Amino acid sequence: MQDCITRRQLLRWIPSGGLAAASIGWGDTVALHAADLRKHGKACILLWMQGGPSQFETFSPLEGHKNGGGTKAISTNVPGMRFAEHWPALAKIGNRLAVVRSMTSKEGSHPRASYLLHTGYLPNPSARHPTLGSIVASQLAAQLAGETPDLPPVVRIGARGRNDSGAGILGMQWDPFELRDPTQNPANTKPMVAADRHLLRLDLMERLEENFASQAPQEAADHKSLYRRATRMIMSSDMQTFDLKSEPQSVQQEYGEGAFAASCLLARRLIESGVSFVEVVMNGWDTHQDNFTQVEKLAGQVDRPFAALVRDLETRGMLDNTLVIWMGEFGRTPQINPRGGRDHFPRSFNALLAGGGVKGGQIIGRTDKAGVEVTDRPVTVPDLFATFCKSMSIDPTIENMAPSGRPIKLVDGGKAVTELFNG
Amino acid sequence: MQQRPFSNKRPLLQLRTGRVAGLLSGFLSGLLLGLVATIASAAPQPVAICDDETFLRRIALDTVGRQPTPAEIDSFLADPSANKRADAIDGFLADPDWARTWARYFRDVILYRRSDDRAIFMAQPLEAMLSDRLAKGVSWAAIAREFITATGVPAEHGETAIIMAQMGETADIAAEVSRVFLGIQIQCAQCHDHFTDHWKRKEFHAFAAFFPRIEIQRSSGMGAERFEVVSYDAAPRRSKKMSDNPRRGDLEHAMPDLEDPSEPGQVMKPQFFINNKKLPLGIKDAERRRAVAGWITTADNPWFSRAIINRIWTELVGAGFYEGIDDIGPDRTPQSPHMLDDLSQQFIASNYDMRSLFRAILSTQIYQRESRSRSSPQRAGFAANCPQRLRSDQLFKQILSAIGVDEAQIRKDSSAQTAATPATAAKNKKSGKQQINVPRVLFTQVFGYDPSLPREEIVGSIPQALLLMNSQPLSVAFDGDRQSTTLGRLLHNEEDDRTVVKDLYLRALARHPTPGEQAACLEHVHATGDREEAFEDVFWALLNSAEFVHRK
Incomplete structure (x- = not known):
């Protein structure tokens, strides 16, 4: 076996970045910091509460009304802004958070509402709408012009289904890269053989492709470029991003324990490595039974890592450019059912935003005292998506073509909630 | 004959009248080869007919969803018969795997447009139902009628798939029936008159009015949710919980009021936008759907045959008469309209027989030409075939046959791994969960794509490349040291490196290596010094090549 590899071979396979990683052996290199540039790039982290989180046990507590179910509220560090008692860590950084208490939609079935809150559209068999992550990544890539990260631009952690998360009409290159377990390296990223032999194999593959390429030059060239991107990824020093243990102990402790905490930490590391969009999925919010103990448990897993993530981004100077979104597909009924649960309720629910130019410490909209109707400043799903676009300087009226030749806007109507932003 | 410009209609008509008797008796492949080859000469300079090896791999993948075995290749190349391509077409179309391959294809056509992930459990019953119908030679018209009029328990009635995939939503079922069976995207007229076509909003909603009385009932039970598709003709229905649609549960379909969506909207009489036939309000579900299924599949409706x-x-x-695979209709202009008309007439005369349709297309010179890149101008006017990215099921089979592993075996291994006890295995089976972890399904999660999307949008993804490059099960198969692997046995039993190269090419790419490829491989073996290692590299390079994941 050839035990050394020429620089030419390397360059051919790794056009930029991680060259050092490949020659030293991937995995044991020090991160090369192109991070300064990336720090200024916009990014987005979606904390997705699958199942529909109760607004009343989160950031819209109903004090002194029977629909509140006896959930106590606590003060935050912003006067007049109160959260349910299960969120002490976030309460300490209320001045970084904006709560939208007047979300409203009509879609009360999980799959359709998940699709709606992921894409801004209701499902329709004529076209798959791109998920928020794919929209953001493809648009930010256009803004970056050439500065492509070694890692995939959209990453989704801990999801079960796939129906609400594809790139749809934007094309597969914007599909989220799915990670089941935040503590493991992603699947199939370790070459079967030593790095130098792996590169030799790729070289051999290209040589043997000539016959096919003579009739199908386009397909052969696309294939080659895909293999180069995949190789660049697995040989990149940025693969270290997935190694959470390399994070200082003190930071790991800040985030706390559990899969959601690990995912939040990984999300920050991915954004730092140039990934544009990370979705972290937290399952279990469909609390038809026993709502109060269940939400307490869920909040126990979400509160601390969420707060740590916001603080960590701020410490690193990344918060202004990174929008953090907390939301689910709908809220829950103000009335408590006989099983101590709350059922689906899209009519009024909430969402939380931090960073990305959003001015913290404010509450948008309100409902009546019973928590039923939005009485002030209703925010529709398209409004919310227009707000995301504003945060990331994306033009929501940009159109993509559906296969049927029908133009589809990034956001269908909707006006950004401008009071969320400074100035 | 090939050079005759297509604009000349005369030879087509002459052929048609001269051979009426033959056509009426169904498709005769030889006859059609001549006929379509004549009319197919739309392109000024068609490329050459492909060689036998390319033809055999292409047709095997396109019919039975796998590549030919080395033995099949040898015997096909050695066959001196002038009719061998026609014979091969007939042989493959008679194979039950033709039915299974295309059942899987239509499964994807329907389920990739599901509005709800729960409908994924329809994959197995849908595939079983379609395999059965296609294998038995049931006509496409009869199959369509089954889908449109379906009721029953989905697990036993694959034909409920369109309804299940759209979770019983009236407008979405109407949209899918039109898209799949008519190739008409009339749902664009759901909220406004169609932008590019002449369809009006009213026409869409009158069509949707054939489907408001379909109900998906759920019976609660432990584990898997149990569904049943039923007709609901007794007013009014209770459960509106599944949807935000205020009209859901009504016995008649209403066109929503765009100004005020909370208003009940205008109740629509069922009317079919192609022939304008209508039914009065109040008609029972079974009768409505039977009527529209009949009107859709009648020979008077050109769009039913043209769509398929x-x-x-x-x-x-690799390219259609119409640009969009499921976006045709009276406002679009097809390429080569006379050839399309002709195929339509043959298809109707054969009573919508799918094997005959395949035989007709596979027998054309157009199909049998060499391929050129999708983006190449040489493909204009059907002058060449096109390299097609393999569908997930084709690629999965191809990998297993290349590495010499049996699907039944890995399926057994993996279900033993995922289900710790026989009790969990039984429970999983009951709930439909056992489908989720079978290797083919896991593979499909990475390699699957919606076959109705424009193929230029289907590009390879990084997870796909990573799986082929690095996955653990494949790395075992590449081990040339082991007697248990195909590669290991080949290296052990065969001393001549040239023969090893040839065998690996036949296994991986279903063709012989060119002299240049032979030389490059031998050079690699020589340079590497370690025979096993070098051939592991060669085999790996072939299985990761663009050629491997495309059919040329």
């Missing part, structure tokens, strides 16, 4: 012909032609040739 355009779809199959596009899959086999």
Whole structure:
């Protein structure tokens, strides 16, 4: 076996970045910091509460009304802004958070509402709408012009289904890269053989492709470029991003324990490595039974890592450019059912935003005292998506073509909630 | 004959009248080869007919969803018969795997447009139902009628798939029935008159009015949710919980009021936008759907046959008569309209026989030409075939056959791994969960794509490349040291490196290596010094090549 590899071979396979990683052996290199540039790039982290989180046990507590179910509220560090008692860590950084208490939609079935809150559209068999992550990544890539990260631009952690998360009409290159377990390296990223032999194999593959390429030059060239991107990824020093243990102990402790905490930490590391969009999925919010103990448990897993993530981004100077979104597909009924649960309720629910130019410490909209109707400043799903676009300087009226030749806007109507932003 | 410009209609008509008797008796492949080859000469300079090896791999993948075995290749190359391509077409179309391969294809056509992930459990019953119908030679019209009029328990009635995939939503079912069976995207007229076509909003909602009385009932039970598709003709229905649609549960479909969506909207009489036939209000579900199924599949409706012909032609040739595989209709202009008409007439005369349609297309010179890149101008006017990215099921089979592993075996291994006890295995089976972890399904999660999307949008993804490059099960198969692997046995039993190269090419790419490829491989073996290692590299390079994941 050839035990050394020429620089030419390397360059051919790794056009930029991680060259050092490949020659030293991937995995044991020090991160090369192109991070300064990336720090200024916009990014987005979606904390997705699958199942529909109760607004009343989160950031819209109903004090002194029977629909509140006896959930106590606590003060935050912003006067007049109160959260349910299960969120002490976030309460300490209320001045970084904006709560939208007047979300409203009509879609009360999980799959359709998940699709709606992921894409801004209701499902329709004529076209798959791109998920928020794919929209953001493809648009930010256009803004970056050439500065492509070694890692995939959209990453989704801990999801079960796939129906609400594809790139749809934007094309597969914007599909989220799915990670089941935040503590493991992603699947199939370790070459079967030593790095130098792996590169030799790729070289051999290209040589043997000539016959096919003579009739199908386009397909052969696309294939080659895909293999180069995949190789660049697995040989990149940025693969270290997935190694959470390399994070200082003190930071790991800040985030706390559990899969959601690990995912939040990984999300920050991915954004730092140039990934544009990370979705972290937290399952279990469909609390038809026993709502109060269940939400307490869920909040126990979400509160601390969420707060740590916001603080960590701020410490690193990344918060202004990174929008953090907390939301689910709908809220829950103000009335408590006989099983101590709350059922689906899209009519009024909430969402939380931090960073990305959003001015913290404010509450948008309100409902009546019973928590039923939005009485002030209703925010529709398209409004919310227009707000995301504003945060990331994306033009929501940009159109993509559906296969049927029908133009589809990034956001269908909707006006950004401008009071969320400074100035 | 090939050079005759297509604009000349005369030879087509002469052929047609001269051979009426033959056509009426169904498709005769030899006859059609001549006929379509004549009319197919739309392109000024068609490329050459492909060689036998390319033809055999292409047709095997396109019919039975796998590549030919080395033995099949040898015997096909050695066959001196002038009819051998026609014979091969007949042989493959008679194979039960033809039915299974295309059942899987239509499974994807329907389920990739599901509005709800729960409908994924329809994959197995849908595939079983379609395999059965296609194998038995049931006509496409009869199959369509089954889908449109379906009721029953989905697990036992694959034909409920369109309804289940759209979770019983009236407008979405109407949209899918039109898209799949008519190739008409009339749902664009759901909220406004169609932008590019002449369809009006009213026409869409009158069509949707054939489907408001379909109900998906759920019986609660432990584990898997139990569904049943039923007709609901007794007013009014209770459960509106599944949807935000205020009209859901009504016995008649109403066109929503765009100004005020909370208003009940205008109640629509069922009317079919192609022939304008209508039914009064109050008609029972079974009767409505039977009526519209009949009108859709009648010979008077040209779009029913054109939709399926355009779809199959596009899959086999790489480009369709209409640009969108499922976006045709009276406002679009097809390429080569006379050839399309002709195929339509043959298809109707054969009583919508799918094997005959395949035989007709596979027998054309157009199909049998060499391929050129999708983006190449040389493909204009059907002058060449096109390299097609393999569908997930084709690629999965191809990998297993290349590495010499049996699907039944890995399926057994993996279900033993995922289900710790026989009790969990039984429970999983009951709930449909056992489907989720079978290797083919896991593979599909990475390699699957919606076959109705324009194929230029289907590009390879990084997870796909990573799986082929690095996955653990494959790395075992590449081990040339082991007697348990195909590669290991080949290296052990065969001393001549040239023969090893040839065998690996036949296994991986279903063709012989060119002299240049032979030389490059031998050079690699020589330079590497370690024979096992070098051939592991060669085999790996072939299985990761663009050629491997495309059919040329």
